[in-house]
Amino acid sequence: MIRCPVCGATALEGSLYCSECGVPLWEQDEVREESRSPQTETRLLDSCPAQVELWLEREDVTVVLPEPGPWELGRATKDVPMLAEAIRPRDGVSRRHARLYWENGRLYLMDLSSTNGTKVNGQRIPPWHPVPLHDGDVVQLGRFRFHVHLIPREQT
């Protein structure tokens, strides 16, 4: 059996796409091999200690970010397609607006010098200056709002 690296569903060896979430499994050879060893479990645990979910307020959609990041957020980036899709022109979101990434076990958000700026919990953050994010933080790209949820990974 192999495990889908995105949604964790199991599939028969030789499967090319995950039947639950549709992501390619043929690209995941290395991940697959590694994910069996306990060290890489820990490595993944170290690099992304929690699963990041974005709750899009207006759409009421929860987007689970594919691991391990980093994720570029914006209306023309493809790292988080659901987000790019939900953004409307009048939201004032730049094509590449902000970057979200894990570093040393913390999740950071950095504004990529966007036209209309980025706010965290209502506070404007300066461009090119990473700020740490916490569970429940509300992020605003231009006028587009979402909530960040960190789902801790279960320790095995």
Next chain:
Amino acid sequence: MGTTQEQPNYYEILGLAPGATPQEIRQAYLEAVRRWHPDRNKDPEAHEVFLLVREAYEVLSNPVLRRDYDQRMGFEGPITHTEPMTGTIPTTQVPHLRIRVSYETIPALDEPQVWYALLNITSPWSEPEQPHPVTLWFVLDQSNSMRKDGKMALQKAAVRTALDTLRPQDRVGLIGFHDRPRLLLPLTPVKERGTIESALEDLRPAGGTEIALALALAWRHAQQRLSQREVTAIWLFTDGRTYGDEEQALQLAKQWAKAGVICDAFGLGGDWNESFLEDLTAQTGGASYFLDSETTARQIIPEKIERFHFATVRRAQFDFSLAPQVELTGLYRMSPEVAHLPTASPVELGLVRGGERWLLLLELRLPPLQGRVSGQTYRVLYGQVRLTPWGRGSVHEERVPLHVRLGERAPHKPPRAVRHAVERLTWYRMQRASREALHHGEPHKARALLRHLAQRLTQRGRLRAAARVKQVERRLRAGALPSPEDEKALEYGTRLLMLPDRADTVRRRRRTAS
């Protein structure tokens, strides 16, 4: 970049096939801009599509970028999308079967594994100069429910679309059915349009839906005049479910397959039983469709009839035997018409016209192979494709040996065509699984599947399909069940996505005989 992304297929976004000429690209780009420019198109998706269209054009219009892109995407070399043959080139020396598999070498595991094979089969013969004569039996639903939603009018419009494409010498017969079937019109040449029209006017709704009886009547009539020199087809139109007589109908379809008669089905509204119609038609090499509008009818029907007229083979069959414990878990015809074929040999493949090919995807489940020696060849399936020509020529046979080497899996990606086909199949199955989850009272799971599906479709530039999926997902989120029409639209929408490349965006302009 996330780890699971693939680049969008720019050709698909512009509705083109790889290998399109610069003029075609420019043309397609201009059309797409006119259509998707956010100033003109108020669809919330339009903006995203527009960006993608521009991105696609930027790459494809630049010879250097395009070459790199083609290389990266594996679009180089022989392009699988063939152009219509001119009809004069002798094609006998070309191989007519191309086999691609997910992995050439697989590990000998102590657990079962999946393995895919994609067969690309072309006909050794070219299109006839003169169309083959066609005999078409319409089996038309006149149950009470046809009164609603303009279904009766749609059914009649579909028949008229067919009549418009048929040649004057072709023949049609009409059978109407509710609780019992009735011959409305014996075989009549299409040129006697007045007679056909007045029979069509006789179609009045009354009673229930008994499909098998109607099909049996059609068969009784069709049998009297079967000819090897023409295409005989039975077209079933229905908006309902038949109860208890499915098995009878399937048995009939098997007889038709033996006689080389093709059955296609058209479902109207949301209540018909799609898996039954699919099984029924697949037995004969036919296909089933969701007829939701006259536009759809105009898209499907003339194309089908011209395929009858210009079929390059009389008949095509695939028979095979599997190695012990190997299971054929799915057999799909991805081209020219998408169908879920039966997995018991022999299988009818239906017809193709010039320029078309059959594309079959086989999903096989291999048993645990531990104990086998590395380097050994393991034969998975042995079969042959039999193509019967029109007239006197001899049957063309292509052997289909499917075997795989045992050993370390090579680090290559599976071939692009195989990935592509399996990806589409996955979309289709996700949609099916979501509906099953819903019917089992698991709306949460159903929504998750749809959300993922929308995400995948968006990534691959299938924005209209993604929008349709999201619409259903939104309805589920609001606590509503999707309407039966939603379900059918999803089913047939994702099924269309299984067609290779541009088929769901731009339909090839077909030559209509002069």
